[in-house]
Amino acid sequence: MRVIRTIAQMREALEYMRQGGHGPVGFVPTMGYLHEGHASLLRAAGEKSGTVVMSIFVNPLQFGPNEDYASYPRDEQRDLALAEREGADIVFIPSVEEMYPQPIRTGVSVSSLTTQLCGASRPGHFDGVTTVVSKLFNIVQPDYAFFGLKDAQQVAVLRRMVADLNMNVEIIACPIVREEDGLALSSRNVYLSAEERRQALVLFRSLREVRQALEDGKVRTVDEARALLVSVISESPLAVIDYAEILTFPDLESLEGGSKLSAAGGEVIMALAVKFGRTRLIDNNVFIPKEAHALV
Numbered sequence: 001m002r003v004i005r006t007i008a009q010m011r012e013a014l015e016y017m018r019q020g021g022h023g024p025v026g027f028v029p030t031m032g033y034l035h036e037g038h039a040s041l042l043r044a045a046g047e048k049s050g051t052v053v054m055s056i057f058v059n060p061l062q063f064g065p066n067e068d069y070a071s072y073p074r075d076e077q078r079d080l081a082l083a084e085r086e087g088a089d090i091v092f093i094p095s096v097e098e099m100y101p102q103p104i105r106t107g108v109s110v111s112s113l114t115t116q117l118c119g120a121s122r123p124g125h126f127d128g129v130t131t132v133v134s135k136l137f138n139i140v141q142p143d144y145a146f147f148g149l150k151d152a153q154q155v156a157v158l159r160r161m162v163a164d165l166n167m168n169v170e171i172i173a174c175p176i177v178r179e180e181d182g183l184a185l186s187s188r189n190v191y192l193s194a195e196e197r198r199q200a201l202v203l204f205r206s207l208r209e210v211r212q213a214l215e216d217g218k219v220r221t222v223d224e225a226r227a228l229l230v231s232v233i234s235e236s237p238l239a240v241i242d243y244a245e246i247l248t249f250p251d252l253e254s255l256e257g258g259s260k261l262s263a264a265g266g267e268v269i270m271a272l273a274v275k276f277g278r279t280r281l282i283d284n285n286v287f288i289p290k291e292a293h294a295l296v
Contacts, residue, residue, distance in 0.1 A: 001084045003091050007139050010092050014053070014140065017089070023050015027142035029133060032056040033073040033187040034082045037177040041146040042086035044174050053140050054083050055092040057099065062128030073190050092140070099135065107131040110157050110164070116252045117153050117271050118282065121242050129154060130161050142169050150176045150184050152269055152284050156250035176283075178204065184283050196276040199236040203272055203283040206232035210270060211285065214261065222246050223257040225270070233274060242273035242280065249286050261289035
């Protein structure tokens, strides 16, 4: 496994790999502090690609002024051990100065899809994501790029960016990886106290209970499903709800509150963002309402 820190060396290494006939390039962009969710992305990349590239870069553009950029967890040696164990061929770890050698005046922005959910709560966040991912795609030029569905809005935004700009890369969405008790894996879980960690299980429970209510016919409309989500989450004294929404997927359009979910005409997403202490966690389910058992 090679560790590369400059764009020039990254391009040189990938050109060498391509000339050597190593097959398609699979790319896993990350911000580091890796966990089993990232490991699953690396395994998926290995199954579909001849060369697996992972990047580790905590991107300042996607953090707001009062967010946790400075304190975001970092552990390069631990990350490299996991990457090697899971078969990464190249790990690209650029500095901020390497990625942004001068004040950036050019960005990439996806409209509409970024005004809901985390886009509404974190203004400018997705502009930072699409800009850095565009830069990384230009540097690595992957055939496939792998992202976890825990951030389903990010997957939807990046797929639209790739389609609209005719980027020659396929976005592969991989299932959410959870702890045995249901908590979605996140690098930010390390911030949780023991009690916050226990109460955070309400996120998975709320999604599961709405799913069950849909299957049982006890919940039918958008308003009913949203009300049940909020009701279950509110049972946790520490939970502060940022949003609990039900939208179409992947277009992330609003649904009429009184309309039946089964009339949505395709996939919808139940999406949550909830704070426990200083830690903001997200979770979701994407499903076809008339086939509630088909949740992914």
